[in-house]
Amino acid sequence: MFTGIIESVGSIQQLQPLQGDCRVQVATGKLDLSDVKLGDSIAVNGVCLTVIELQGHSFWADVSGETLRCTTFNDFKTGQKVNLEKALMPTTRMGGHLVSGHVDGLGEVIEIKQAARSVFFKIKADMSIAKYIAAKGSITVDGTSLTVNAVNDCEFELNIIPQTLAETIFNTYNVGMFVNLEVDLLARYLERLLTMGKIEGKEKVSTLTESMLREHGFIRN
CATH class of the missing domain: 2.40.30.20 (Elongation Factor Tu (Ef-tu); domain 3)
Structure with missing residues (x-):
């Protein structure tokens, strides 16, 4: 991890x-x-x-x-x-989020522009993984833990601060290049829990529902 x-x-x-x-x-x-x-x-x-x-x-x-x-x-x-x-150790500070190092798919850099002292990036993901990407959620781009600013269909936006630009390869990116994406682990497991299929020939209905998640503050309007 x-x-x-x-x-x-x-x-x-x-x-x-x-x-x-x-x-x-x-x-x-x-x-x-x-x-x-x-x-x-x-x-x-x-x-x-x-x-x-x-x-x-x-x-x-x-x-x-x-x-x-x-x-x-x-x-x-x-x-x-x-x-x-x-790889992290038990004493490692969790400055980002839990990352498995197992890439879910590729994203294409489709826009880069200056945004004050930061740089704005827009990346397009495949539909198969875009569904796991949420505004203000976590995404890993070429191994870098980042917060998603906004999502529009399969496209998501990032603002990369000067420190991150200096310490990663973001300053080498160009429009049209592809990057490795790993979605938040929690998003994948939540989907699995919400869409549990048949087990041993019997339909198993999960008690984890959207309304329950909303009631306990995991989903906000």
Whole structure:
């Protein structure tokens, strides 16, 4: 698990295609690897990868064919900058929100403009994941935990403050590029609870309803 608070901007050092999947070497920049061991997890642009080799200020990881298919890893180039975060520990401050490192889909950057000292971004998501994105809710973009300003159908808006621009790869984004999206874990589990289907051939009706959630303050008008 991760928090979505980026610890370092690194870069892709090597990409080695291997019979349908890939092995990648990531230079970690200022990320402290002194407490990292083989088998540990590091999120690279929001994708949870397992460290298989440590080499100076870099690490190697295997990227499965499924990950290549579902994320922007398939388009990565040597030298490309990436967001990095080590897996959280029990003592980690929860500055963002709980992030699994399992990308739900891709989003397309469709608008970028200055907004005072911040930068406004509009991103279009696929309908299959857009339904989980809510105004003032949490979204992970390339591993960065962010608050959604507004939602219009499949498009959502973000304001990126100077600190986030300086410490992530948001300052490298251009209109038309694609980013990794992970929706809030709670949204996925709530949907499952509200739409429970047949279990062992019998219709099971969940006691968790929209009216109950509204009554207890989880949904507001």
